[in-house]
Amino acid sequence: MNRNEQTNYKKEMLDMINGMNLWKMLGMSIAVATDSYKASHAKQYPKKTRKVISHMVARGSTIADYVLWYGIYYKTKAYLQGIVITKTDVDKAEKFWDAHFGYKVFDRSYWDYIVENHGGKLPIRIRAVKEGTKVRNHNVLMVIENTDDNCWWLTNFIETLLMKVWYPCTVATNSAEIRKIILKYLEETGTPDDIWFKCHDFGYRGVSSEETAAIGASAHMLSFMGTDTVAGIFFAQEIYNTDTMIGYSVPASEHSTITSWGREGEIEAFENMLDTYPEGIVACVSDSFHILEAMDKWGALKHKIENRKGRLVVRPDSGDPARTDLAVIEKLGSIFGFEVNEKGYKVLPTYIRVIQGDGVSRESIAHILETLKNAGWSADNIGFGSGGKLLQDFNRDDFNFAIKCCEVDVDGEIRYIEKTPVEINKDGELVYSFKTSKKGNMKLVKDGDNFRTVTAVDADYADAVDEMDVIFENGEILVHPKYDDIRALAVS
DSSP: OOHHHHHHHHHHHHHHHOHHHHHHHHTOOGGGOSOGGGGGOGGGSOTTEEEEEEEEEEOOOSSOSEEEOOOHHHHIIIIISSOOOOHHHHHHHHHHHHHHHSSSOOOTHHHHHHHHHHTTOOOEEEEEOOTTOEEETTSEEEEEEESSGGGTTHHHHTHHHHHTTHHHHHHHHHHHHHHHHHHHHHHHHSOGGGGGGSEEEOOGGGSSSHHHHHHHHHHHTTTOOBBSOHHHHHHHHHHTTOOSOOOBOOOBOOHHHHHTTOGGGHHHHHHHHHHHOOEEEEEEEOOSSOHHHHHHHHHHTHHHHHHSEEEEEEEOOSSOHHHHHHHHHHHHHHHHOOEEOTTSOEEOOTTEEEEEOSSOSHHHHHHHHHHHHHTTBOGGGEEEEESHHHHTSOOGGGTTEEEEEEEEEETTEEEEOOOOOEEEOTTSOEEEOTTOOOOSOEEEEEETTEEEEEETTSTTTTTOOOOOEEEEETTEEOOOOOHHHHHHHHTO
């Protein structure tokens, strides 16, 4: 591939992972990139409203008691920076909304004003937590406000776009929790320095889109370096300003490359893997026919495995994960031997390991590692590969993410806004909802090793030092984080 071909390939890949490409393909603009009902909201605010301030918060989760904040730079870079609306876009938006609603709901004058007075750039200010920061749930993560009194409605309009930062945050936090689980067992039974390659991303084929793959894989790689989701590497390098290779993989088999040799030829398929890749790490699926008989076949190749310049990783891909992994590791131990490390746990020779690639989640990882520990085996013996449970098995309610208005200015009168619903529970009782929101403009402040949120109604608000930075203002990105720095903060 020559230099021009490399340049074109990179551009094609970036177009693929850049959400704006989809907008262009569909003929969309920012003026139609929202929930339909939001096109009607501008005229629903009080007359003479001139400022709307909203905040984003995670209202609680079973995954973790914190959020690993990640992805807002991408959202602003791909969708908000620079000129995002033109007169032609407004013309198309008007035609669309009129047909969509069936009568005149859309008022183009709001967007014409932005085109004429701001050159098509959005008069919006966004403050946000530094990416890679872990913030306890129920604290402010981001604040959005208009910078032009005539564009009060814009804060609400772009909520739909900005809300989708829930996805990279959720993936990043889930992977951080997986890292925490594995690290615990490595510290107890093995080698903590091996953590970076203990959970491999198998999720490329299982996500909903190329953009999801790119965003999700990069979020996972804040905690681990193993991935087969190539789009995530390009995303991190090109969007998040790094020249380093942040994700790695190894040659590996799939069932078709093994079963094509036939049941009687499985050992030849195994030997072919060793001969084809005489150096480095190679992974081989081993449950095509009979998982324990496959271990005997690897045993027949013991001399070749021992003398390879690298490591064989055996992959079970069916059965009960904990029982299967323990049986496989014990079988390998009986064939290849083991040592007892300084922590008192058994470890297979460095040239052979196991990777569990089926049914892998936070819960199953903990169960597998606890099972191995109880049987005297170190966590060093095993790694994990995960797909759907790593990148796709999430929704906004996993952390109950919400963006809510907290303050408005109506003709110079500051109104502190809050949502305090009283709801009927399953027992028919009237109770306050967990969906209660904070009121008043907000700051995130340091509270020892943690954070807390202070609002404009709090006595210490004026003197509080805000840990959120202004990252976007009037069409311009003001903070350009590097992926390596985000990763370093995420694992600190």
